[in-house]
Amino acid sequence: MEHFAHVGGQLRSTEPVGLLAPDGGLSETTDWPPDLVPHLDVTPELVRDLYRWMRLTRRLDSEAFALQRHGELGLWAPSLGQEAAQVGSMTALRATDQVFPSYREHAACLLRGVTPAQMLEQWRGVSGCGWDPAELHLNSYSVVLGAHLPHATGYAMGVQRDGSDEVVAAYFGDGASSQGDANEAFNWAAACGAPVLFFCQNNQYAISTPTRLQMRTPVHQRARGFGLESFLVDGNDVLAVHAVTKLAVGQIRSGAGPALIEAVTYRMGAHTSSDDPTRYRDQAESDAWKLRDPIARVEKLLDARGWGSPQWRAELDEECDRLGAELRDACQSFGNVELGGMFDTVLGRRTDLLSAQKAEYADFVASFDRVDGAAEAEGVA
Amino acid sequence: MARLSLSAALNSGLRQVLEDDPKAVILGEDVGPLGGVFRVTDGLSKDFGSDRVIDTPLAESSIVGTAIGLAMRGYHPVCEIQFDGFVYPAFNQIVSQLAKMRARTGGRVPLPVVVRIPCGGGIGAVEHHSESNEAYFAHTAGLRVVICSDPQSGHWMLRQAMACGDPVIFYEPKRRYWEKGEVSADLALAPAFDRAVVAQAGSDATVVCYGGMVATCLEAAAIAAEEGRSLEVVDLRSLSPLDLDTVCASVRKTGRCVVVHEAPGFAGLGAEVVSGVTERCFYELEAPVLRVTGFDLPYPPAKYENQYLPDADRVLAAVDKLLEF
Numbered sequence: 001m002e003h004f005a006h007v008g009g010q011l012r013s014t015e016p017v018g019l020l021a022p023d024g025g026l027s028e029t030t031d032w033p034p035d036l037v038p039h040l041d042v043t044p045e046l047v048r049d050l051y052r053w054m055r056l057t058r059r060l061d062s063e064a065f066a067l068q069r070h071g072e073l074g075l076w077a078p079s080l081g082q083e084a085a086q087v088g089s090m091t092a093l094r095a096t097d098q099v100f101p102s103y104r105e106h107a108a109c110l111l112r113g114v115t116p117a118q119m120l121e122q123w124r125g126v127s128g129c130g131w132d133p134a135e136l137h138l139n140s141y142s143v144v145l146g147a148h149l150p151h152a153t154g155y156a157m158g159v160q161r162d163g164s165d166e167v168v169a170a171y172f173g174d175g176a177s178s179q180g181d182a183n184e185a186f187n188w189a190a191a192c193g194a195p196v197l198f199f200c201q202n203n204q205y206a207i208s209t210p211t212r213l214q215m216r217t218p219v220h221q222r223a224r225g226f227g228l229e230s231f232l233v234d235g236n237d238v239l240a241v242h243a244v245t246k247l248a249v250g251q252i253r254s255g256a257g258p259a260l261i262e263a264v265t266y267r268m269g270a271h272t273s274s275d276d277p278t279r280y281r282d283q284a285e286s287d288a289w290k291l292r293d294p295i296a297r298v299e300k301l302l303d304a305r306g307w308g309s310p311q312w313r314a315e316l317d318e319e320c321d322r323l324g325a326e327l328r329d330a331c332q333s334f335g336n337v338e339l340g341g342m343f344d345t346v347l348g349r350r351t352d353l354l355s356a357q358k359a360e361y362a363d364f365v366a367s368f369d370r371v372d373g374a375a376e377a378e379g380v381a
Numbered sequence: 382m383a384r385l386s387l388s389a390a391l392n393s394g395l396r397q398v399l400e401d402d403p404k405a406v407i408l409g410e411d412v413g414p415l416g417g418v419f420r421v422t423d424g425l426s427k428d429f430g431s432d433r434v435i436d437t438p439l440a441e442s443s444i445v446g447t448a449i450g451l452a453m454r455g456y457h458p459v460c461e462i463q464f465d466g467f468v469y470p471a472f473n474q475i476v477s478q479l480a481k482m483r484a485r486t487g488g489r490v491p492l493p494v495v496v497r498i499p500c501g502g503g504i505g506a507v508e509h510h511s512e513s514n515e516a517y518f519a520h521t522a523g524l525r526v527v528i529c530s531d532p533q534s535g536h537w538m539l540r541q542a543m544a545c546g547d548p549v550i551f552y553e554p555k556r557r558y559w560e561k562g563e564v565s566a567d568l569a570l571a572p573a574f575d576r577a578v579v580a581q582a583g584s585d586a587t588v589v590c591y592g593g594m595v596a597t598c599l600e601a602a603a604i605a606a607e608e609g610r611s612l613e614v615v616d617l618r619s620l621s622p623l624d625l626d627t628v629c630a631s632v633r634k635t636g637r638c639v640v641v642h643e644a645p646g647f648a649g650l651g652a653e654v655v656s657g658v659t660e661r662c663f664y665e666l667e668a669p670v671l672r673v674t675g676f677d678l679p680y681p682p683a684k685y686e687n688q689y690l691p692d693a694d695r696v697l698a699a700v701d702k703l704l705e706f
Contacts, residue, residue, distance in 0.1 A: 154452075155454045
């Protein structure tokens with residue numbers, strides 16, 4: 001526990017845990033918070049793996065943003081700049097740990113095997129969620145911020161009752177942390193010791209409102225008031241995020257109760273494709289964060305250690321291109337939607353009202369065919 | 382058969398559900414050792430344990446929110462909201478989460494969650510303890526909204542709600558909690574969950590009502606009978622979906638209809654019934670369909686509620702209008 005207090009002390013000093021500096025310099029393990037050491041073995045394979053997922057996420061993000069600009073998607077919420085926070089944490093979970101994302105966790109989708117077509121369904125507007133949450137252990141995106149955090153807590157209460165060692169992970173942002181639901185979920189999870197990890201990506205903005213206007217006490221400090229174990233980490237340092245998440249998840253899995261990680265990161269892009277960040281933040285600020293890019297520093301580490309061969313890099317570039325092409329193809333593959341099916345998914349059994357409306361609408365649509373058919377027949381005659 | 386109060390009949394329904402379904406859990410404020418403020422969960426925590434009868438923090442949004450998470454995990458939660466006026470903090474969880482999850486996921490995530498809400502006035506309570514907010518939820522796609530009126534319907538409908546697999550807002554008229562009636566536990570005898578029932582047959586006019594107003598309307602029918610008028614009382618039971626078949630069959634017979642509810646009239650359930658009856662029974666109607674409802678006021682302080690709530694006299698005044706039209 002003394003070791004852990006070291007991490008805690010670092011948190012309370014408001015200095016996030018960081019292992020990999022923006023210049024690619026990796027600190028010596030002797031300088032790490034000791035409790036992290038067993039959770040991180042910096043092998044070439046691990047670094048390449050984390051790098052690969054971050055690159056794929058960035059490609060997914062830029063491709064989808066372009067598709068939105070082409071009018072193919074209704075909206076897109078970029079993950080640009082938050083790849084390390086997402087990849088570092090997701091890779092610290094087991095594939096069977098249920099994840100409750102917000103709506104910007106595109107890395108979570110990739111890592112859980114959501115296909116490009118499934119991923120785009122919601123943004124294209126052809127469904128509310130493209131994948132099966134139970135099959136992929138990944139819930140649908142939650143657009144009402146914070147509303148999913150009680151769901152995660154409840155799910156974790158079920159895990160408790162099942163006697164399982166699964167951990168539930170819920171993603172949210174600095175903005176969502178102001179929601180009543182978020183604070184209820186923190187309190188409730190702590191009160192019942194539910195095995196849930198609350199992962200806050202503090203990307204500095206709730207759309208346009210900076211964190212300093214949203215709260216007096218940082219999220220990770222507030223967490224301690226609720227009785228959650230809490231950690232503060234450099235969210236742009238994928239190695240630190242990975243190690244801290246493994247530490248937190250390990251504790252939760254062993255029955256220590258819920259925890260919260262605040263990952264300090266930066267939303268390098270707009271809030272969504274409808275947003276214009278130039279109205280509320282300075283270019284100088286964005287430029288400064290660009291120097292802390294989560295992917296660039298891993299690239300530097302790979303270079304410095306000679307861990308990324310030119311052939312491996314070329315293959316990864318190709319893989320990213322393939323993902324881009326798959327996304328574009330997926331977007332083109334969506335056909336027209338039929339409202340009729342929606343009447344069948346609202347309730348387990350269609351009500352008389354829904355049956356009547358479904359039939360009435362089908363008949364209304366068919367009436368045009370009848371008119372067209374009659375006109376055609378007349379034309380032919 | 383046993384003679385039980387509504388509260389006890391609901392309690393026996395919950396007990397049966399907990400015995401039959403190992404995944405059933407109860408969540409709510411003070412539902413544990415206290416047994417709930419209306420004692421509907423009396424004794425359940427002792428017999429089934431605090432893991433299944435869960436005393437929650439005082440946070441309605443999370444009562445429903447965690448129930449959603451439990452349902453995603455395969456549990457069948459029934460939530461108790463302590464009083465009608467306290468459901469509003471859970472509004473987002475009910476309307477945007479509970480109701481929409483199934484459709485949002487293309488049917489992949491059904492949420493079998495029952496939200497029990499004691500509702501309505503008539504007990505002289507302080508503010509926020511006497512409201513009738515069923516119209517908010519009936520307006521929301523993806524929810525079933527039902528309301529029991531007596532011990533038997535309470536027992537059966539609660540068990541049916543837990544078995545139906547859909548989210549159900551389950552209203553219990555609190556002024557009827559202590560009224561007793563015969564209760565059979567045999568579910569095979571129960572009317573279908575989403576159907577109205579004719580509580581009393583009659584021929585001169587149809588009185589459509591639900592929840593706490595059913596007893597009021599039966600009282601009105603008894604008085605009318607003394608005056609030689611025969612009223613048919615239809616207990617809606619299910620507010621969404623609405624069983625217009627049963628209502629309209631009655632109206633076609635009587636030619637006259639009045640809808641009675643405690644909730645304010647404007648944009649209330651009564652308007653939906655009037656619209657449905659008018660559309661379907663236009664040629665059979667002998668008079669415009671009327672409504673007798675609570676007034677469009679905030680629910681008043683207790684000393685006013687006898688003036689605010691529909692009673693047998695107001696129902697009979699409307700019947701007079703129907704018959705004199």
